[in-house]
Amino acid sequence: MMTQNTRRAPMSETEAPEQAPAVNPEPTALDTLKQLGQMNVPQGTESNIFCLTIIGQIEGHLVLPPQNKTTKYEHIIPQLVAAEQSKQVDGIMIILNTVGGDVEAGLAIAEMITSLTKPTVTVVVGGGHSIGVPIAVASTYSLIAESATMTIHPIRLNGLVIGVPQTFEYMEKMQERVVRFVTSHSRITEERFKELMFRTGELNRDIGTAVGGLDAVKYGLMDEVGGIGQALAKLNKLIDERKQPIEAEGITQ
Template identity: 75%
Template sequence: MNTRDNGNTAQFNHYTNQTEQPAAVPDDKKAPPPVETIQQLGQTTVPSAESNVFCLTIIGQIEGHLVLPPQNKTTKYEHIIPQLVAVEQNNKIEGVLIILNTVGGDVEAGLAIAEMIASMSKPTVTVVIGGGHSIGVPIAVASDYSFIAESATMTIHPIRMSGLVIGVPQTFEYMEKMQERVVRFVTKHSRISEEKFKDLMFKTGELNRDIGTAVEGEDAVKFGLIDEVGGIGAAMKHLEHLIKERKTIPAGGFTQ
């Protein structure tokens, strides 16, 4: 008897008070748990209205057209580019903070990320912690303003190729053109001269078994590669300044 009454009561409530019982959300429509988000994007949040600043992390090795071994810590450029597009379209996000700690990686993938950052209309600030090596250098200088930790380093060296290399003049010409793309981008988006950058790139005796230079935090600023020595606090403060400055510019015009 009690079982029948409970069933009738539940059925009555279902038809008379539906608003009190929220509809179940299908599993495929639910927001991903934080752990899954961390595994996929390397962060706990995606662009949302909770903050006006989006933090983008680029860590490990930049993975490009080839999939790296699973034991490698990688940043996949096909994950980064959609995030930057989403940030550019989200009006509630007013600035981007890029945290950089990379050993380098795929040249074209790194340049693609750097070009995306440089072409954003919203203020961007980069912080190099640990290291911003190889193709990480163009990414570091792509933002509106860049910081580097005092203990961080940036390795500048010529373009290197792995795998099958055909020993013909066309191969070396291709490498030279790709290297010029990197040099041109870095010198355009920083205060370092082309002569100084190439001098650091081709310097011998600085790196063991390699050609190039490892530039530390203060030296990176002295050479004009990075704007300022600082960490997350200084970067956030400067980004907030850039956001406020952008708000004061009239639509379609510039401040005097």
């Protein structure tokens, strides 16, 4: 009786073995750094301080050219929300080095920072110009490097501008929003801030004032001249002060 040989021939060198379907790996910290310019929110035993960087030009509703170094506000807002609701994060430090950018996007970031319940400290290094000024003063405590500057000037419009009185009224109202926010979150008076904003002869191609680190503190715009070390020390102090009432309440209950 003849039987059929069912033994399979050996696999040739060119025949590839069957592979399991590819599984998308979880994004690493390096991937997050490349995409958002920001590390992940600390988890587990990592630092209890979340560091947020705002650099370059603040990009708002319009996408800027690819050669511009930008900070996208749609990236910043979810990071602030994640830091606020994270149980591992006790404080937030914002590193600011920006030339300004979209007014409404900058005000949105500033409003987000000032509405956080956790302690926040801002450090201006290099520069915190234009709409970066409201972001700089939005935190619980603000520091500026001695060599850093902050340019204060009136807002400007790009693109098509309709030459009617309503356009100028709109610009004036938006400018008042900026002035009101800065003066209500710092020690500078409205008169002094507007004086710096409308000063002529100091900026080469613009109206306004470039304020250095020492002058920013003298005018009451920033709280202290300092850098990362002083910022971390102040933030840790604010975190301890915030924890004390909570711990005391837990003991009395």
